[in-house]
Amino acid sequence: MPHINRGSAMRALGAGVLALGLVGLVGCSGSAEAGETADLGSSLEEITELAEAEGKVHLIAYPEEWANYAESFDIFTENTGLEVEVSSPGASSAEELEAVRNLRGQATQPDILDIGATFTQQAIDEELVTPYKPSTFDEIPDNLKDPDGNWTAAYYGVMSIGVDAKKVDVPESWEDLKDPQYKGKIYMGDPRSGASQLAAVFAASLANGGSVSDIGPGIDFFAELAEGGYLVFGETGSQALATGEAAVMLDWNFNFPGIVDEMEMAGVDLQVATPGDGVFGTYYAQPLTVDSPQPNAGALWIEHLLSDEGAIAYAKSGAIPARYTALVEKDAIPADVLELLPPAEIVEQITFPSPEENEAATELITSDWGTKVAGAAEF
Template sequence: MRQTKTSSARMFIAAAIAAGLIGLTACSSAAGAETAASAELGSSLEEITTFAKDEGSVHLIAYPKTWANYGESFEGFTEKFGIEVEVSNPDGSSAEELEAVRTLKGQATQPDVLDIGATFTKQAIDEDLIEPYKPSTFDEIPENLKDADGNWTAAYYGVMSIGVNANEVDVPQTWEDLKDPQYKGKIYIGDPREGASQLAAVFAAGLANGGSLDDISKGIEFFAGLADDGYLVSAESGAQALSTGEAAVMLDWNFNFPGIVEEMAKSGVDLQVATPSDGVFGTYYAQPLTIDSPQPNAGALWIEWLLSDEGAVSYAKSGAIPARYQTLVENDAIPADVLKQLPPAEIVEQIVFPSPSENDAATEAIMAGWGEKVASKTGF
């Protein structure tokens, strides 16, 4: 089972398009694609809710059930509003999400809302793929988690963490710990040229080794060293690598590990997770309404749900940090037992998000150097 929803840095492999999107577009184009009827977005939350119920469904893309506890969010949304949640290509990448809007624009199968990595928000705006929408909680969302013009808001964010099979290796507390010989031939990272979480791992390792948000080179050097010494392994996904024994260490967002606990237990894996203290890195995923959405009111209501207290608690159960975290804590809106699922306050306080220009610089550095310095030595 694929656990990490990939987000390509500027480009994605043609095979991924063939696997994820050709089937999607074929369904819409076969026998003539339906054209989405034009719908008007309500002028108030009450009106949006009424119109959304009339629309009857919301069409999402790249929302895995196990990612940030989305399965529970789907159920809660449908139970509260009576609106069905439809998801295409649940494990798709952010790049595939944008391609779906380009390809399906104006058709009934066009997604209404996306869930894209931070590095894709500017591209979505520049290509006119999203519709500005300011949710009712807009003023409670920190400035660095929203676009000032409402082109997108981020409902949650996470911190890069290390999960291990504690039956095989010790739980590392720092990135430096991964250089211990016990981890040789047992670390899975994946390809940061294709995935936002993998790119985040390089960012975090860079911060732990004297780098900065505007210089990811130290992170590339860190993994190049691990590759040279035979520490890295190639596999289809981190979850698969742990469950099959191909790896004993995987790097991912903290909010993705709860979703694989049961799977790991069935495979005899003692999954233990730690957030390295020497390189704390986090980033957000944005949920914009798409341009000329087929179900704009259902889409807007889905965004409202994700940013509501109920949606926030659902996120928090997986360890995903709700965008309205500060307001929720001040209002005691997150139950104590759920609050314990979030990273420690001292970790949350350290998270600083890269700016768009820093993300661009990191992407360029990864695209230029990862292949020769790391991938060529590991097979991915």
């Protein structure tokens, strides 16, 4: 996931989640220091007490401007008294898994990940995660969680197109990006390592006769753009827009609000569209890592993200909370925040790929992207 670039009992958060009751826990351990293990509590009350002693949660790949995480960090610390420590905020999903492999058993290992849907099965297969079922587990749709609790998604979004309207028109379709005005102006990262870039290929596939089970047309779409000299590259899409290296970036709808100030300072007229011919949405999962140094603080972070307060923080960025239906049914999301979410006609079109479809897409991207796209343009 290449990003644009969280005291006593849980107070406000704890009052809510304790009332719901703990659905399920698997007590595995971590090591705050070499040779020491940290056990996961057997109840939410015990987890809260143990987390207080741990003192912090260590996250990876959680930039402040991604999905309104800056506010989530503040709320979490205020509610729990725990410090939020973030390493490598701009890391991709692939790099997050690599961090667990390399740092396992060390004090610097991250407690929680924020990985794209296409990386969840790999994390399970390599035994990089520990099952944990948060207290809101039953309110999360089946397609947004692993039945055994190996991961739970807290939010999802829709792939969108942001442009500098001073330089190019706002596209109304994915096909519009083939217009000569966009030549040499479209930022595209590498979908072999990042979930957001892979999602862009999925969206392009849907717009070109493909499906969630056939991403091939999306690869061909970007191959045509690469061959025509339409694609440009850099550290991030927002950086490319700010520096003028690009006039178009492809990203999740929930990331654009976080770069508005940056774009204004750079003189960019940021306009965002979600073309109806290629609506693709998917989720990010927040698993507890195996041998987490602070497993209890990590569990509380998951509880926070899936609480009403955590869900509303997501929604403020346009990210759709995993518990969206349950929250709407009890009128928990303020009306002004609901207006920030994608239009209903867009959300209704979202069908998440199955794990098998994600795996098939990843395999095809791995085998074809280098020869068809990267070979036509230097990544």
